[in-house]
Amino acid sequence: MKGPRLPYRYDHYTWVELKDIVKNQPVVVLPVGSTEDHGHHMPLDVDSFLASSVCEAAAQIIPDQVLVLPAVPYGFEDHHMDFPGTITIHDDHMLNFILDITKSVAHHGFKKILIVNGHGSNATILETAARRTVIETDVHCGMLNWWSMAQSTLWKIGDSELQSHADEIETSVYRYLNDEAVQMDKATREIKIPESKYYWRGWVRGKGASPLRMMDHWSRISDTGVIGDATVATVEKGEQLFKAAAQGLAELIKEFRDLPIEPRVDRH
Numbered sequence: 001m002k003g004p005r006l007p008y009r010y011d012h013y014t015w016v017e018l019k020d021i022v023k024n025q026p027v028v029v030l031p032v033g034s035t036e037d038h039g040h041h042m043p044l045d046v047d048s049f050l051a052s053s054v055c056e057a058a059a060q061i062i063p064d065q066v067l068v069l070p071a072v073p074y075g076f077e078d079h080h081m082d083f084p085g086t087i088t089i090h091d092d093h094m095l096n097f098i099l100d101i102t103k104s105v106a107h108h109g110f111k112k113i114l115i116v117n118g119h120g121s122n123a124t125i126l127e128t129a130a131r132r133t134v135i136e137t138d139v140h141c142g143m144l145n146w147w148s149m150a151q152s153t154l155w156k157i158g159d160s161e162l163q164s165h166a167d168e169i170e171t172s173v174y175r176y177l178n179d180e181a182v183q184m185d186k187a188t189r190e191i192k193i194p195e196s197k198y199y200w201r202g203w204v205r206g207k208g209a210s211p212l213r214m215m216d217h218w219s220r221i222s223d224t225g226v227i228g229d230a231t232v233a234t235v236e237k238g239e240q241l242f243k244a245a246a247q248g249l250a251e252l253i254k255e256f257r258d259l260p261i262e263p264r265v266d267r268h
């Protein structure tokens, strides 16, 4: 372990301590990211770094109500494999790996588990993992994408029409957390919003996500890896977006912790 023991870190306790902590029923939070291309301007660790940073910041607001697990640094990336460096975990492996984690946590008596996602293409798999955890154990398990806690702030303070990938929000937040690792001179803008009622990529200002769900090979739809506008990202926007996400997540965790688990009823 590097640095001090942190009160909200699951893996910073001894097993004897955890045996007592479970009685307080903190929400156990699992950040999940990716190792994949994020434009010419950001390193491969964006999704893992941002998801775990938002979780840790939320936990600092309510440290006695949360335990944060070590982040899963890989995700489902088959459509990104044309970009050097990307590591993909196939969907069935990913689902079972996440289920192994959530069911281990449930086995030790924790009743509330929250998966916090940093990579869009993990979302459906993580939602399935959360649902299966609920069905196959006696706990509540849910998932959310961290940026959903910052999206309304993005539309207020952001400049781009589209949120998707390695874009204004991800680049701004990364800059706020570690500006030295972002090469803004290499940041690009790639926005092609089709004239369509039913299909576009990412979240479009005023429209949200498209009704038709489809993910193409990333190399067909992006030259640099960016979809969105990374050139307008700033440290100041990143601070506001990050703080909105952490505050929103802390509130959500509190509410999720208090949500009662009702008894099942066999109505045959």
Ligand SMILES: [Zn+2]
Residues within 6 Å of the ligand: 038, 046, 047, 118, 119, 165, 166, 170
């Ligand atoms: Zn990303």
